[in-house]
Amino acid sequence: MQKITPIDIQHKSFKKALQGYDRTEVDQFLDEIIETLEDDAQHIAALGAEVADLKDRISHFKAMEESLQNTLVLAQRTADEVKAAAHKEADLIKEQARISAEREIATFTDSAAEARREHQRAIESAEKAKSELRSLLMTHLALLEKTVPHAVNGAPQTHAEAGETAAASISETAEAARITVY
Numbered sequence: 001m002q003k004i005t006p007i008d009i010q011h012k013s014f015k016k017a018l019q020g021y022d023r024t025e026v027d028q029f030l031d032e033i034i035e036t037l038e039d040d041a042q043h044i045a046a047l048g049a050e051v052a053d054l055k056d057r058i059s060h061f062k063a064m065e066e067s068l069q070n071t072l073v074l075a076q077r078t079a080d081e082v083k084a085a086a087h088k089e090a091d092l093i094k095e096q097a098r099i100s101a102e103r104e105i106a107t108f109t110d111s112a113a114e115a116r117r118e119h120q121r122a123i124e125s126a127e128k129a130k131s132e133l134r135s136l137l138m139t140h141l142a143l144l145e146k147t148v149p150h151a152v153n154g155a156p157q158t159h160a161e162a163g164e165t166a167a168a169s170i171s172e173t174a175e176a177a178r179i180t181v182y
Contacts, residue, residue: 004037005037006033006034006037006038009033009034009037010030010034012030014026
């Protein structure tokens with residue numbers, strides 16, 4: 001079945017019959033139908049234009065949505081990369097701090113070992129000085145035991161006086177040795 005357009009109605013002609021309808025009424029009714037159909041056609045055309053506009057807007061919003069989704073994905077990816085970079089940097093800083101701490105510990109350990117060695121050398125030096133002093137004192141003592149008392153200022157010295165003189169000499173030597181060691 002074919003659709004009737006307003007132009008079809010306008011050009012439609014009817015046969016004349018003896019007892020037919022009033023021609024002016026039919027023409028007037030046909031004019032009303034044509035006007036209604038034209039209004040409906042205009043309304044349909046307007047609705048078609050609106051549908052086309054809405055379709056354009058929907059496609060624009062879909063493109064915006066896709067763009068936003070891509071932006072969100074990119075932002076998430078960037079955030080993940082920044083986060084990973086921050087973790088790597090933190091790990092690097094921790095590693096550098098660990099290496100620096102190990103170096104400082106090694107330096108302190110070396111310093112402590114050197115101090116212990118220095119202390120040991122000082123102890124050994126003191127022991128050596130004591131030993132030398134002991135040897136010196138033993139030598140003086142041996143000399144004292146062999147020495148005969150001499151006269152001081154023309155007066156003969158007793159063994160006791162000679163011992164006191166030797167003891168004073170040894171005491172001075174010991175004091176000098178103590179000052180040298182400490």
